Amino acid sequence: MNTKRSQELFAKACRHIPGGVNSPVRACKSVGCDPVFIERAAGSKVYDADGNEYVDFVCSWGPMILGHNHPAVVAAIRETLESGTSFGAPTSKEIELAELVTSALPAVEKVRFVSSGTEATMSAVRLARGFTGRSKVIKFDGCYHGHADSFLIKAGSGVVTLGIPGSPGVPEDIVKNTISIPYNDPATLEKTLRDDKLDIACVIVEPVAGNMGVVAPAPGFLATLRQLTAELGIVLIFDEVITGFRLSLGGAQEYYGVQPDLTCLGKVIGGGLPVGAYGGKKEIMDHIAPDGPVYQAGTLSGNPLAMAAGAATLRELAQPGFYEQLETKAAGFAGELAALADKYLPGQTTLNRVGSMMTTFFTPGPVTDHASATRSDTDRYAAHYRNMRSQGIWLAPAQFEAAFISAAQSEADLALALEKTEWSFKQLAAADK
């Protein structure tokens, strides 16, 4: 595969942009190659600067659940564009998206729009602290909640990929207010919450972890979390930036039947434009300025183009049968993927899947938390990634991420991905001998 133009662009980008990228994992360092530059996308495919075509399983890291350039989303953006792109004043588009969000998520009585998932989580934590008058935040090892200071402690995604425990630049005073504990460990959870209960403002969790690779909550884990936080007056925040509108229209909270106090949204909610949101119970949300004293603002918050793209996307997702079809497709694909792994790499991989998000770990497993996820052979993932990219299959350039099924992927796309996976697994098995 010729990637000459991408190589030239990367060299140029590196002169002006740190690492040549505007988000670290894109640089492909952990998979031992240089990034290719994407020029355009359509439906289930992305196309690079040299004209190579790839079946897309990254989906812009989650947002593109409908595939790229969905006609309804493009039409909504185009129509909005004609009327101006930003006013810094309220517009009816914000109400439209807010109504769609609050009707899909009963636990979200009021919602505030921001421009990224990071802004959503960081604002939700500030609100939880302002509401409770407490300081400490409990999070889980390997969960990623964006790049705000409080969360860069045993975080997932790029932080785990780069193998760093935290980040320089995060002051000790902030680190000491974040306690990170193992995912899916109810005993440690209960002890931590009871020991420190009067100081804990909130627990923030990915209800399905997607940033240490996909890790499902163990049966009863979310219910225990709900019961304990309610008992101790601790705000429970579900970070549904990946799972919101991904697992069902009502997110993981609908999927598992557990309602948090606050919910963070991002990715799918913007339909490919920059939108984040946080929302929840009225009694908590009413503490946000201007109704209350907890400050949070944004020049481009509720941007009309972004609201239009989000609303058009959510309307498509609300069509009857959307999530059932996605589930059937994802289950079929995952089943065949697991069968290939068992055939060529017996006992050496674990496939975790919840709905349309999945990860193949190169470890016998089971993978239930950060410790077991990081047992995965990341060199093997890197080789698999390079194999697949060379064959036109676009996977995340890191082990600790999800592969996403989109509504746009056809039977032919998935069959091609399986054929290339078989080829790659054979190579990996042969390299072992």
Ligand SMILES: *Cc1c(COP(=O)(O)O)cnc(C)c1O
């Ligand atoms: C991507 C992600 C974020 C951060 O969202 P950005 O839009 O990248 O700031 C937060 N939480 C989770 C669970 C995510 O997957």
